[in-house]
Amino acid sequence: MTEKGKEISEYVDEIVPLESDNEDVVDIMNIAGDDRICASKDVCGIWKINKVHLDHNHKTSPSKSRLYRCNRELSAHVKRRLEVNDMTGIPLHKSFNSIVVEVGGYENLSCIEKDCRNYVEKVRRLRLGQGDGSALQSYFSKMQAQCSGFYFSIDLDEICV
Template identity: 30%
Template sequence: MAKLSIYLDRENSIWKVRKVILEHNHELTLRVMVNMIPKFRQMSDAAKAHIDDMHGYGVPTSKILGYMARIAGGYSLLGFMKKEAYNYIDKMRRSKIVDGDSNAAVVYLEGKAAVNPMAMARYNLTEDGMLANMFWVDGISRVDYQYFGDIVAFDSIYKKNEYNRPLVIFSSSNNHKKTTIFGFGLVLNETIASYTWMLENLSKVMCNKALSVVVTNGDDAMIAAMKKVFPKTTHRLCAWHLQKNVTSNGREQCFMRYSLSGYMRTWRLTNLSSNGLSC
């Protein structure tokens, strides 16, 4: 293996060569293969500009690379790999989202908060600058929470937005038995970390008001986050999800005999008998 050893002559303050071995015990990398070595693999500013221009006109990435390869004399002479070009385009697309829709949403919500001091918006970013989680609430919702926020439904089953992000809704019932919304949120993913961030911000925005009961759809990550943020709060499952689970996993004939009132009456009798009680 080729080797060059040097040392510093401190007396004369110059570098000197101690040992030189010019012989190689293997063939040198061919010029056309140098771009495969990570240290030498990079996209030039000219290549990036070329890709940006053609991609801006709607040219597919595969055709862009094919065209650039013909100019360079082959894919091996591009100076970078196909994967790096696709990663670069994906990174640019993500940055446009950061500066586009998500930035517009943040500016809009912060503008609302500037007009209404009771309105609040919270968000955080990923390591590469993408919008991770967002939570927002208006003044009326914050007031309602103080009156009707003892029991809160914590739901995130909706993914109807363009980016397929889980939409979190905090809701309950008011004194007129009408649904009241306490806040909304968009989470990056359905993980304990995302839900914990959402619940922590809900608690801060709502002046750390203690919850008596949190109702969820039974998602493990939601339950774990709830126990972490509100350890003294009771957890309950949503009746709608229970009914859906029972009807989808049970035989239809089992439910045809009962009306809702009849089912509830049988349920109560079953609970009473199991506890050794009578009506």
């Protein structure tokens, strides 16, 4: 553990130079320390992969592939539910738990709570607050006064002012 409470990984991905018996091989590298990939560079500077171990050093679980970032997404229904609950003041963890119950468990959900939290924060940043519309209009008016080529057109209703 570090001072900030984060764990330090015991796996070190590094490139380790090795000794070579062959005169034609200029450089041999062992990548990732566990002989998972071993490569060499010849006198022409061309790299060649000598050895690759594709075995995992841990058990794999295909059912957990939904947790990979590339496989996670928020559906339109979940996004709308999060937005409505956020506007009404319902805490995010309660909104997330209601979604989990609705879909029948965590394994049936295509996202994690962090994805929901990031989405809600993004929506909050983009939402205009009280007086933001008039502040934006006054800023654009000032810019137009400074530069004759600057043009803007905003139609504000009573809610944004």
